[in-house]
Amino acid sequence: MDMEDKLAKIGITGKLFKLYLAAVELGEAPVQEVAARAGLARTTAYDVLERLEQEELIRIEERGGRRFVVAEDPVGMLQRLELKKQVIGDLMPQIRSLYNRAKGKPQIRFYEGEEGIQTVLWDTLTCQGGTLLGILSMNELVETPGLDEMDAYIAERVKRDIKLKVLRSRDKEVEEIWPDGREQLRELRYAPEGISLGVTQYVYDDKVAILSSKRENYGLIIESEDFARLQSILFETLWAISMPAIAPLPARAAGRPAADAETGISPRPRAAAKRKSKA
Numbered sequence: 140m141d142m143e144d145k146l147a148k149i150g151i152t153g154k155l156f157k158l159y160l161a162a163v164e165l166g167e168a169p170v171q172e173v174a175a176r177a178g179l180a181r182t183t184a185y186d187v188l189e190r191l192e193q194e195e196l197i198r199i200e201e202r203g204g205r206r207f208v209v210a211e212d213p214v215g216m217l218q219r220l221e222l223k224k225q226v227i228g229d230l231m232p233q234i235r236s237l238y239n240r241a242k243g244k245p246q247i248r249f250y251e252g253e254e255g256i257q258t259v260l261w262d263t264l265t266c267q268g269g270t271l272l273g274i275l276s277m278n279e280l281v282e283t284p285g286l287d288e289m290d291a292y293i294a295e296r297v298k299r300d301i302k303l304k305v306l307r308s309r310d311k312e313v314e315e316i317w318p319d320g321r322e323q324l325r326e327l328r329y330a331p332e333g334i335s336l337g338v339t340q341y342v343y344d345d346k347v348a349i350l351s352s353k354r355e356n357y358g359l360i361i362e363s364e365d366f367a368r369l370q371s372i373l374f375e376t377l378w379a380i381s382m383p384a385i386a387p388l389p390a391r392a393a394g395r396p397a398a399d400a401e402t403g404i405s406p407r408p409r410a411a412a413k414r415k416s417k418a
Contacts, residue, residue, distance in 0.1 A: 142160075143156055146159075149220070151196075154177070154179060154183070154187045155187055155190060155191065157177040157178065157179065158173060158174070158177045158179065158184060158187050158188060158191060159191055159196055159197070159210075160177070161173045161174075161176040161177040162191070162196075162197050162208050162209075162210040163210045163213065164176070165208070165210070166209075166210055167207055167208065167209040167210065168207065168208060169205055169206065169207055169208070170184060170185065170188065170199070170205075170206045170207070170208055173188075173208045188208060194219075195211060195215060195219060196210070196211055196215075196216065197209060197210050197211060198211060232262075232265040232267070232344075233267065235362075236344065236345055236362065245361060245362060245363030245365075245366060246360075246361075246362040246363070247359070247360070247361050247362075248359070248360045248362075249357065249358075249359055250357060250358040250359070250360075251356065251357050252356055252357075253283055253284060253356065255356075255357060255358045256283055256284050256350050256351070256356070256357070256358040257284050257288060257358075258358060259348050259349070259350060259358030259359065259360055260284060260288070260292055260348070260350060260358070261292065261295075262346075262348060262360060263296075263341045263343055263346075263348050264292075264295060264296060264299055264301060265343075265344075266301050266343035266344060267343075267344050268343060268344055269300070269301060269302060270301070270302045270303070270304060270343075271296075271301060271302070271303045271304070271305075271341050271342070271343050272304050272341065272342040272343070272370075272371060272374045272375075273303055273304065273305040273306070273339070273340070273341045273342075274305070274306045274307075274336050274338070274339060274340045274341075274374065275305055275306070275307050275317075275336070275339050276307075276308075276311050276336055276337050276338055276339045276352070277307055277311045277312050277313055277314075277316075277317075278311050278312075278313045279311075279337070279338070279339060279350070279351075279352045279353065280339055280350070281313050281314065282352075282353045283350075283352075283353040283356070284350075286316075289317075293317070293323060296324070297322075297323055297324055300324070301324065302324045302325075302326070303323075303324060303325045303326070304326050304374075304378065305325060305326070305327050305328075306328055306329070306330055306336060306374070306377060306378060306381055307327065307328075307329055307330070307336060308329065308330045308334060308335050308336040309329055309332075310335050311335065311336060311337065318384065319383070319384035319385055327383070327384040328378060328381035328382060328383050328384060329381055329382045329384065330377060330381050331380055331381060331382070334377075337352070338350070338351065338352070340370070342367055342370045342371050342374060343367075344367070345362060345363065345364040345367045346360055346361065346362050346367055347360070347361045347363075347366060347367050347370050348360050348361075349361075
């Protein structure tokens with residue numbers, strides 16, 4: 140495949156290709172000279188050169204009453220293509236959501252294996268609403284995708300300023316990690332005793348993401364406005380009867396020291412221990 144065929148794949152075809160190639164070969168030259176090298180009339184060349192300028196492949200400068208064509212560094216073409224790819228990638232969830240909504244059909248995407256679970260996990264960071272509603276099965280997440288992957292994910296979530304309202308069950312806790320707190324934009328509650336949350340689920344925008352156990356080893360994204368709304372309602376219902384990670388403390392009695400704001404532990408036992416040791 141020659142240069143013309145390859146550039147045609149990114150939309151530089153016909154007169155565009157001829158003028159662009161002439162501009163690159165000349166480096167910089169009057170419009171008339173570039174047009175002549177491309178085998179085009181000057182009037183025709185002006186319209187085509189405007190398109191090349193819009194694509195930032197060339198620039199046109201006025202010098203002493205004449206217009207010169209200056210070719211831009213071709214490396215810039217690659218940089219602009221990478222930028223376009225990044226922008227389209229960032230917008231794709233929104234565009235797909237509009238597309239699916241117009242079709243009126245829910246979309247279900249199934250991903251197998253650890254890589255699939257990671258794909259589904261990181262998709263939650265496409266959240267446009269600013270808040271994830273999460274049900275986390277801690278012992279399963281520690282196994283797959285694992286602590287290192289989760290720590291990287293959490294750091295990126297915080298970087299993107301995405302908050303997390305999360306429900307967990309104490310019977311699934313394995314380590315004292317990922318606490319309630321502003322630093323990691325996390326509000327944590329524990330489900331009532333007897334309710335065991337064994338599967339991880341995130342609700343965001345019009346999506347529901349499910350991360351299975353390592354035994355079943357799959358990830359699932361259901362994109363449906365109605366289903367996401369239902370899961371949000373169920374989450375908020377369970378949230379309302381769940382216990383905050385740091386329960387509200389009773390009003391402080393007069394002369395009695397306040398409990399630590401982070402741990403919820405009163406300093407009185409430590410003081411008592413010191414008095415006992417002095418005795």
